[in-house]
Amino acid sequence: MKNTDLTRKLNFNAGPAALPIEVLQQAAAAVLDYNNSGLSILEIPHRGAAFVAIMDESRQLVKELCNLNDDYEVLWLQGGGRMQFCMIPMNFLGETESAGYVDSGYWAESAYKAAKYYGNAQLLASTKDINYTHLPKWPSQLPAGLQYVHCTTNNTIYGTQLHTTPACDVPLIADMSSDIFSCHRNYTKYAMFYATVQKNLGAAGVTLVVLRKDFMQRVKRTMPDMLTYKAHAAQQSMLNTPPVFAIYVSLLMLRWTKARGINAIDIENRKKAQLLYSEIERNSVFKPVVDSITDRSMMNVCFIANDSRNEKAFTDFCATRNITGIKGHRSVGGFRVSLYNAVNLAAVETLVQAMQDFEKE
Amino acid sequence: MKNTDLTRKLNFNAGPAALPIEVLQQAAAAVLDYNNSGLSILEIPHRGAAFVAIMDESRQLVKELCNLNDDYEVLWLQGGGRMQFCMIPMNFLGETESAGYVDSGYWAESAYKAAKYYGNAQLLASTKDINYTHLPKWPSQLPAGLQYVHCTTNNTIYGTQLHTTPACDVPLIADMSSDIFSCHRNYTKYAMFYATVQKNLGAAGVTLVVLRKDFMQRVKRTMPDMLTYKAHAAQQSMLNTPPVFAIYVSLLMLRWTKARGINAIDIENRKKAQLLYSEIERNSVFKPVVDSITDRSMMNVCFIANDSRNEKAFTDFCATRNITGIKGHRSVGGFRVSLYNAVNLAAVETLVQAMQDFEKE
Numbered sequence: 232m233k234n235t236d237l238t239r240k241l242n243f244n245a246g247p248a249a250l251p252i253e254v255l256q257q258a259a260a261a262v263l264d265y266n267n268s269g270l271s272i273l274e275i276p277h278r279g280a281a282f283v284a285i286m287d288e289s290r291q292l293v294k295e296l297c298n299l300n301d302d303y304e305v306l307w308l309q310g311g312g313r314m315q316f317c318m319i320p321m322n323f324l325g326e327t328e329s330a331g332y333v334d335s336g337y338w339a340e341s342a343y344k345a346a347k348y349y350g351n352a353q354l355l356a357s358t359k360d361i362n363y364t365h366l367p368k369w370p371s372q373l374p375a376g377l378q379y380v381h382c383t384t385n386n387t388i389y390g391t392q393l394h395t396t397p398a399c400d401v402p403l404i405a406d407m408s409s410d411i412f413s414c415h416r417n418y419t420k421y422a423m424f425y426a427t428v429q430k431n432l433g434a435a436g437v438t439l440v441v442l443r444k445d446f447m448q449r450v451k452r453t454m455p456d457m458l459t460y461k462a463h464a465a466q467q468s469m470l471n472t473p474p475v476f477a478i479y480v481s482l483l484m485l486r487w488t489k490a491r492g493i494n495a496i497d498i499e500n501r502k503k504a505q506l507l508y509s510e511i512e513r514n515s516v517f518k519p520v521v522d523s524i525t526d527r528s529m530m531n532v533c534f535i536a537n538d539s540r541n542e543k544a545f546t547d548f549c550a551t552r553n554i555t556g557i558k559g560h561r562s563v564g565g566f567r568v569s570l571y572n573a574v575n576l577a578a579v580e581t582l583v584q585a586m587q588d589f590e591k592e
Numbered sequence: 593m594k595n596t597d598l599t600r601k602l603n604f605n606a607g608p609a610a611l612p613i614e615v616l617q618q619a620a621a622a623v624l625d626y627n628n629s630g631l632s633i634l635e636i637p638h639r640g641a642a643f644v645a646i647m648d649e650s651r652q653l654v655k656e657l658c659n660l661n662d663d664y665e666v667l668w669l670q671g672g673g674r675m676q677f678c679m680i681p682m683n684f685l686g687e688t689e690s691a692g693y694v695d696s697g698y699w700a701e702s703a704y705k706a707a708k709y710y711g712n713a714q715l716l717a718s719t720k721d722i723n724y725t726h727l728p729k730w731p732s733q734l735p736a737g738l739q740y741v742h743c744t745t746n747n748t749i750y751g752t753q754l755h756t757t758p759a760c761d762v763p764l765i766a767d768m769s770s771d772i773f774s775c776h777r778n779y780t781k782y783a784m785f786y787a788t789v790q791k792n793l794g795a796a797g798v799t800l801v802v803l804r805k806d807f808m809q810r811v812k813r814t815m816p817d818m819l820t821y822k823a824h825a826a827q828q829s830m831l832n833t834p835p836v837f838a839i840y841v842s843l844l845m846l847r848w849t850k851a852r853g854i855n856a857i858d859i860e861n862r863k864k865a866q867l868l869y870s871e872i873e874r875n876s877v878f879k880p881v882v883d884s885i886t887d888r889s890m891m892n893v894c895f896i897a898n899d900s901r902n903e904k905a906f907t908d909f910c911a912t913r914n915i916t917g918i919k920g921h922r923s924v925g926g927f928r929v930s931l932y933n934a935v936n937l938a939a940v941e942t943l944v945q946a947m948q949d950f951e952k953e
Binding site for chain 2: 238239240246249256260264268269271273275276310313344345348434435436437454455456458473474475477480553555
């Protein structure tokens with residue numbers, strides 16, 4: 232298998248990340264003219280039939296891909312994960328109430344820090360002291376009286392991933408920004424989950440938020456509508472002008488995801504990750520960052536060079552082979568290769584070949 | 593002058609609104625490949641050199657077009673006007689402090705209502721009781737101790753516009769969503785102004801916020817960074833992943849605006865509005881909504897049919913001439929024709945011709 236579009240880079244960026252060429256082609260065509268309407272997708276009115284249909288289909292597809300019934304609400308909101316870090320405690324954590332946070336990385340910790348402004352946010356577990364090189368162990372028993380527990384299913388920076396949903400007898404909220412729709416998952420175990428779309432689900436500019444309708448009603452503050460989930464739900468994510476284009480690209484990604492099927496995606500993602508982790512283990516130049524094999528992420532593979540001088544050399548070597556986006560986050564160093572759904576097996580094979588050829592040189 | 597691209601509709605929508613065809617063409621090309629990078633604009637990393645250059649140029653062009661020096665900060669934020677309605681009082685209105693709001697329409701009132709959650713928001717003037725058919729008269733003397741005064745320069749729904757900046761001896765904040773860059777304006781009279789971009793400045797999904805650096809520091813609450821302007825400024829609007837594509841389209845619009853020049857835009861906008869208002873006054877079928885000629889908007893022209901049965905008939909008549917987006921907001925009825933910068937004089941001439949032909953029939 233070869234990459235057939237030679238003008239396109241092999242893009243392993245962590246997000247914004249690679250998108251399928253067919254999605255890009257449809258998006259570009261819609262920017263010129265949406266569906267032969269004589270208007271660009273950037274110009275269509277958000278309350279017109281064309282966009283309402285986009286919204287309806289996108290909500291339906293999210294529920295279908297997650298196997299969720301009408302007990303759940305699907306929202307498209309702005310502000311990224313960080314706005315969710317604020318809105319979650321604003322909505323669901325009263326000033327004198329408690330919520331639990333599992334700190335598995337920078338973003339998980341940021342969610343915890345934001346919640347502290349609004350109530351008693353408690354750290355349930357953290358691996359910050361070892362720079363998040365493995366996942367924190369959840370407490371066997373939760374403190375009493377938690378309004379919810381917040382976790383992050385995949386830690387983009389550190390290359391760790393929660394492969395099974397921990398048992399949790401209070402409402403569980405998860406940031407799934409970097410692994411939504413990448414694998415089988417029982418979404419009904421979550422009271423709420425959310426994902427910024429620029430990894431597996433579209434182009435930066437919108438955040439998918441899914442929550443149980445009964446949980447959504449538990450609002451603990453009087454606030455402007457803009458900050459409450461239930462007001463967004465009542466207006467079907469059109470409390471004000473939604474980011475039309477970003478939602479449309481997410482719809483294209485949802486259609487693409489459905490056409491491939493979560494099962495096939497899950498299988499291919501395992502193949503991609505196995506191929507790359509095996510090569511890292513085998514290759515004398517590199518070593519993995521995450522020791523615990525069970526904690527390793529299928530989405531972001533972090534590794535370093537045994538000799539740090541080889542890091543720039545290998546990056547330059549990759550550039551000559553049209554490979555981009557492999558630099559690790561500054562807090563970890565080395566390399567981070569993101570294997571989101573739109574990155575195909577052929578791209579990983581090309582990278583692995585480069586690792587082998589680099590080792591020979 | 594004729595519209596040369598016959599496949600495109602003449603789009604008078606209030607926002608999302610018409611964009612110049614050359615901007616759409618550049619945006620579509622970038623979705624396929626940004627600047628021969630081998631990556632789509634939807635795929636480039638937001639901390640990479642290509643996007644940092646987009647951000648830098650966009651900030652510089654905003655300052656240039658507004659004649660602002662480095663005392664001002666330019667931010668690109670998510671959440672639209674409604675998030676600004678929250679962030680303004682969160683940042684600048686202490687719980688026991690006062691701020692003044694001028695209520696010139698639905699959006700102005702929404703800003704006032706949001707502020708009431710955070711402090712003593714005072715209504716300085718309102719024309720709500722007459723359905724905003726003219727602008728409210730500002731008080732000759734402001735109440736003592738206001739932290740700021742908030743106003744809306746153009747009222748999209750009602751077709752009124754503030755053509756001169758009122759004298760104000762406290763920091764003045766303005767929502768300029770629907771008339772920014774449409775006319776000459778002394779932006780230095782404002783401590784802060786903001787605009788959702790989907791009218792004169794791009795595609796829905798980002799909000800331009802400009803504020804004086806000294807004013808920005810007056811934060812009245814401890815809050816997560818995501819909710820404070822100064823944290824966004826410290827991170828150059830990259831506190832988290834920005835809406836890359838929306839900012840890029842706004843940059844294209846800024847370049848287009850600069851190439852035409854505010855002076856030429858101002859002159860053409862007056863011509864367009866004069867042509868349409870004159871026809872409404874002359875034509876026996878229609879009458880204007882806003883009586884006060886000095887309050888009439890150059891951006892959104894609202895009118896009704898003398899015989900309401902003609903409203904659907906005229907809309908259908910326009911549809912046969914490729915004209916779209918003229919329906920008035922449900923709270924006003926009739927017609928609303930938006931004449932944003934990207935709507936050219938030829939489009940208005942076509943509409944006026946349709947009005948004349950409809951009258952003859």
